[in-house]
Amino acid sequence: MFAFKARFNSDRKNPPNPQRPCSLYLNRRYIIHKEVRTMWKPDRSDKKPIYQQIVDHIERSISYAELPPGSALPSERKLAEQLGVNRSTVIQAYEELRASGLVESVVGSGTRVSLTKWGISPSHTPNWRQYTEGGTFLPNLPLMRRIREVTQNDASIINMASGELSSDLFPNTIVHRLLREQHFQEHLGYDDPQGYSPLRNSLVASLKQYNGIDTTESSLLITSGSQQSLYLITQCLLSPGDAVAIEDPSYCYSLPMFQSAGLRIFRLPVHQDGIEPEDIAALYRQHRIRMVFLNPNYQNPTGTILSEAKRKRLLAIAADLRIPIVEDDPFSLTSFSGAVPPSLKAMDTDGIVLYIGSLSKIAASGLRIGWMIAPQSVIGRLSDARQQMDFGLSIVSQWVAERLLASESFEDHIHQLRHALDGKQRIMVQSLKDMLGDKVTFCQPQGGLNLWCKINQPVDDSKLLEESIKRGVVFVPGSVYGSEPGYIRFSYAKPGLNDIPAGVAAFSRALENI
Amino acid sequence: MFAFKARFNSDRKNPPNPQRPCSLYLNRRYIIHKEVRTMWKPDRSDKKPIYQQIVDHIERSISYAELPPGSALPSERKLAEQLGVNRSTVIQAYEELRASGLVESVVGSGTRVSLTKWGISPSHTPNWRQYTEGGTFLPNLPLMRRIREVTQNDASIINMASGELSSDLFPNTIVHRLLREQHFQEHLGYDDPQGYSPLRNSLVASLKQYNGIDTTESSLLITSGSQQSLYLITQCLLSPGDAVAIEDPSYCYSLPMFQSAGLRIFRLPVHQDGIEPEDIAALYRQHRIRMVFLNPNYQNPTGTILSEAKRKRLLAIAADLRIPIVEDDPFSLTSFSGAVPPSLKAMDTDGIVLYIGSLSKIAASGLRIGWMIAPQSVIGRLSDARQQMDFGLSIVSQWVAERLLASESFEDHIHQLRHALDGKQRIMVQSLKDMLGDKVTFCQPQGGLNLWCKINQPVDDSKLLEESIKRGVVFVPGSVYGSEPGYIRFSYAKPGLNDIPAGVAAFSRALENI
Structure with a gap:
């Protein structure tokens, strides 16, 4: 079927204990950053001095109550970095703002928007810090x-x-041309909750052609990249406290979403030919894991491929234990030789694999197009929940994705x-x-x-x-x-x-x- | 400023008690629907009889494990409705499937995929029903x-x-023309977490022009319609058990997202000229409400406008209690006279209003473009969390929205x-x-x-x-x-x-x- 080609120098002395739960985040409080998120940048072609542009921008943000009384401004060093200007320029801007009384500096706690300027009492502003510390979302690592x-x-x-791919690797020419030449005539109303039907049709064909997967339009859900597929699965099919298994090392560790969902995470060490299927059985006996997340092709970050023999054992073990496998497959089409490793989904006769794919790593991340294949009852539940989050994806980007996949130039x-x-x-x-x-x-x-x-x-x-x-x-x-x-x-x-x-x-x- | 024009026939005998918590969902379990979600439809131009097309489609779904052993099929009546065919056609198809042993009918529990076909034991399929009952997302009402x-x-x-607007009210011609004439040349990579910068710039101008709101690009977050703004607020700024106040009646009641987030919901009765600001103070004393959700212009569903005097009192009370107000404002531009009521955000000097707008009710819901104005610390937190959910919106739809807003034809x-x-x-x-x-x-x-x-x-x-x-x-x-x-x-x-x-x-x- 396919040749296993990865070479792996496995000289780890202490492979992590697969049964040690991961508590990367468990005891960590949300950290507040003294950071003004601003993509505003000074305009170098403007005649107004840059320090003055900075003063104006901060004054505007304060007067629009976007920097409420008491808000922390970034340090001079940090703001200079963010804006790409000299630190001395920021120092000059902050001095001017201090002189006008709009901001004040307190030794040890940096520069803040004045608490009393314009007679606004800070006791009139909600304690935004308390609000941004709440909620169920953990911040990024x-x-x-x-x-x-x-x-x-x-x-x-x-x-x-x-x-991410570099810009020159995106199908820029194809996308620009199809937008110019193929006339968009679609209905601009709410789309089908499962996603644009012609795109699902095209995917049925390309999943067959490239990945050997047989599926139907009704078992596909279009998502905002793999990220949203993973998010829907962790939020809708699992409950806080559930145990799941992920590869070690794994891209999933970098996702606070697993911890945000309150999952207990157990590790499956990755070897030269992928994880050990028997480790899943061991984890199930000890912790009743309810789901397994795998990236069998060019695993992120190790680059390994799960061997064919292991794939078969894995499916048999998962079927025996009735544990669903989430197969995250963003890279398979990048196979240098052109021989795409067959997916677990293609071998799945019991309906235990939830397959996730995306255009992000093979075409353009900015299109935000991904997909999931799952049993129809699961697709129904997830598309219903997704309506509550965002009412689905834009028809325009789905149309572009469909045209791209259907294009003769895609291959x-x-x-x-x-x-x-x-x-x-x-x-x-x-x-x-x-x-x-x-x-x-x-x-x-x-x-x-x-x-x-x-x-x-x-x-x-x-x-x-x-x-x-x-x-x-x-x-x-x-x-x-x-x-x-x-x-x-x-x-x-x-x-x-x-x-x-x-x-x-x-x-x-x-x-x-x- | 603006004339209050709504006439309201308020003859309610029993206005709901504003202090009665809403428990629409609190004791409700997720209901499993015997429903095949399928947008597949038979092809009437195909020579193959329609009943046979249905047989083929269900066979395919079963053989691809998308309808695992034991899955319930919809009733004959329901499937006939879904597919737009006669009930007798579905009866014929189910008979054929029963004859082949692929499905079986049990009196009282409808038609199911056979548990033993192809030697697949149902004990090898995950209990998908259990999984779809889990998670934190409640289903729609x-x-x-x-x-x-x-x-x-x-x-x-x-x-x-x-x-939703009818198709003919969408700016179809403008969108089709701009896609044809204005050449999309944007970078196809991941976008800024706050959204496409030119779109935020255009919004700064149009929010000033139409709504009298002064804001800056750095205080705007582009979202997938108002829905995603509300979702981010309920998920990231509030915690389970928090008390919030919403209008009664209110669009928010129709959103399971409030209950999914575990919020305790209290009511603010809507009168001819909107809610009573003093009710907020009463709710705060009794329940320490942490946030108020309002739709002050052409309120959904009552169509009322919050009077100007009440707006002022509302802002003063909220500032005094330091309670943020979420101003959901999807309809203001539809004002028949062209005189757009001023928003709460335009009057907000303390930074207590989170403003939500969208193109859905004034242009095209299928573009999935909305926005939120908030203090910069809130925008930072929400855009960080949104990255975990879906990595942001497609660059293509944001580009279309920007071109639409900037177009001379938009007005x-x-x-x-x-x-x-x-x-x-x-x-x-x-x-x-x-x-x-x-x-x-x-x-x-x-x-x-x-x-x-x-x-x-x-x-x-x-x-x-x-x-x-x-x-x-x-x-x-x-x-x-x-x-x-x-x-x-x-x-x-x-x-x-x-x-x-x-x-x-x-x-x-x-x-x-x-």
């Missing part, structure tokens, strides 16, 4: 927030952290994408070998967007990250995926061809320095 | 499900239930929409007067999509609805909005001009018959 902050505010940084696009990713991976592998030699060990998957590297010396994750950021490169420390320290996920999808060696060189200098 | 079912499956029914569109809604309302009012006379009492709002009618005789809500459906018209019983029995919401936005008198006539016959 601090390391992930740090990475996002860096990549958002520094366009020059070499981004080996993002799991060419996938072909080019595979070729380009293969090339980028080769360059990264060569750079790592040349510049780091035996300081790192890694496998070389034959698809996907990531290299999973072990650093062959003891390192402090966050320190290495900060040192690397200083030198102009960013990546994701393995701890984000629940692994023990000393692992790193390097993505080769986002950086340009020339940036890859430069990024590895910067990383190499950072590693030397700590 | 049974009456709402009934209405949706009827409108989805019977294209000929006169729809005075939907709060014409709003003008035409107002004129058309005014005309439709007049026809409905005249029909009600002519055909029902003093059997109903209603106010005549000068904007919005709805008429709120009192039936001047004791009636059974569901019975009246079913009788009306039989006669070809559907509406929303007032109980869906938490009102006492005997009220009805008639929407004039969806039915065609000629359908309005026909729908009222059908309703009149139904009322006579019970």
Whole structure:
């Protein structure tokens, strides 16, 4: 059927205990950030001095009560970073605001909007801090927030952290052309709760063609990327306190959504050929796990493929225990050789697999199109719940996705994408070998967007990250995926061809320095 | 500023006790429906007989494990309705499936997928029923499900239930033209977590122009319609057990999301000129309500406008108690006279109003574009949480919305929409007067999509609805909005001009018959 190609250097001394529950978040309180989220930037073509533009913007935000009395402003250093200006410019702006009495600085607690300006008493403003600390949503992991902050505010940084394709790998030409040439004539009203019917039809065909999956339109739900599929499953089919199993390491660890849903999470260590199906039975006996989340093809972050023999055993064990398997499959079409590994769903005769796919990693993340295949009773429940959240997806983006999938050029696009990713991976592998030699060990998957590297010396994750950021490169420390320290996920999808060696060189200098 | 124009016939004998908590859902278990959700329909142009197409479709669904062993099939009557075929056709199809052993009928429990076909033991299939009963999402109200079912499956029914514009009121020509003429060239990657920056910029201008609201791009969050704004607020800023106040009657009662979030709901009776601000203070003293949800302009369902004097008192009381107000404002631009009532947000100097708007009721619901204005700390928290749910909205639909708002034709569109809604309302009012006379009492709002009618005789809500459906018209019983029995919401936005008198006539016959 398909050849297993991943090579995995499994030299872990202490594989994590599969029965240790993960409590990454369990005791953590929501951390309040002294951060003004603003995508506003000064206009450099404006004649008005930049410090004055900053003053005006903050004054406006205060007068519109968008920065209520007592709100914390970001530190001078941080705001300068966010706006891409000199720190001295921000200092000048804050001085002006202090002079006017609009803001005040208190030693040790930074700069705040004045509590008494304009006679507004802060006791008239809701305690927004208390409100934003409430609710059931945990914030993103601090390391992930740090990475996002860096990549958002520094366009020059070499981004080996993002799991997104670089712009040139998107099917830009096809999408721009189809919008120009194919006349959108669809009804602009609420769509079917399961999603745009022609898109589900096209997916039935392409899931058959590329993944060997037989399905019907009525068993498909269109979602806002894989993210919404996972969100619907964790929110609607599981209850707080339920035990679930996920791979270790796993992308799912980076998702606060699992903890937000109050799930107890148990680990399935990933080996060279994927997880051990028998570990599922063991977890079931001990913890009555109710669901298993797997990414069998080019697993994120390790790049491994679950072997065919294990797939069969896995399905048999899951059927025997009547445990549903969630198969997250974002990468299978990136297979460099073009031979797409068969999905669990294609082998599932008992209706135990919930299959999740998406256009994000193979076409364009900004379209926000994903899908789920599930038994019809599950699809009914999830589409009903999704109506309560957002009333479904825009008809325009679904139409674009349908036209894209149906386009004759889509197959060419996938072909080019595979070729380009293969090339980028080769360059990264060569750079790592040349510049780091035996300081790192890694496998070389034959698809996907990531290299999973072990650093062959003891390192402090966050320190290495900060040192690397200083030198102009960013990546994701393995701890984000629940692994023990000393692992790193390097993505080769986002950086340009020339940036890859430069990024590895910067990383190499950072590693030397700590 | 603006003239208050709504006339309200307030002859309620027993205004609901504002301090009685609403427990519409509190003791209700999730109801399992014997329903195959399928948008599949037989192809009448196909030479294959329709019963055979149904057989093939169900066989396929069973063999793909999408209808696992033991799944309930819909009743013959129901499936016939769903597919728009004769009941005898479905009976023939089920007979064929029974003959092949694929399905079996058990007296009293309908038709099910065989438990033993193909040697698949049902004990190998997860107990999907148990899974779909779990989770934190309550299903939609049974009456709402009934209405949706009827409108989805019977294209000929006169729809005075939907709060959606009819197709001809959408800006179809503008949207089709801009997609053809304005070349989409945007980046296809992940968007800013707060939403597409040019759209937020356009909104800053149009909120100023139409609603008198001063705001900045950094205080705006783009959401999937108002629905997602409300969902984010209830999920992220409130915690289970929190008390909130909503209008009575209110659109919010129809939203299981409030109960799904575990909120305790208290009522603010709506009078001719809106709620009594002092009721908020009373509720706060007794129940420490943490948030107030209001729809001050052309309130759904009553059509009332909160008077200017009450707006001022409301803001003063809320500021005094430090309680945030959520201002849901989907209808203000529909004002027939063109004079848009000023929003609470425009009068809010303390930063206590969270403002929610959307394109759904003024342009096109299928674009799924809404927005929220909030203090920047709140926007930061909500956009962070939204990333966990769906990673934001599609860039394509946001681009269309931005181009639409920026288009010179948008103002014409709003003008035409107002004129058309005014005309439709007049026809409905005249029909009600002519055909029902003093059997109903209603106010005549000068904007919005709805008429709120009192039936001047004791009636059974569901019975009246079913009788009306039989006669070809559907509406929303007032109980869906938490009102006492005997009220009805008639929407004039969806039915065609000629359908309005026909729908009222059908309703009149139904009322006579019970």
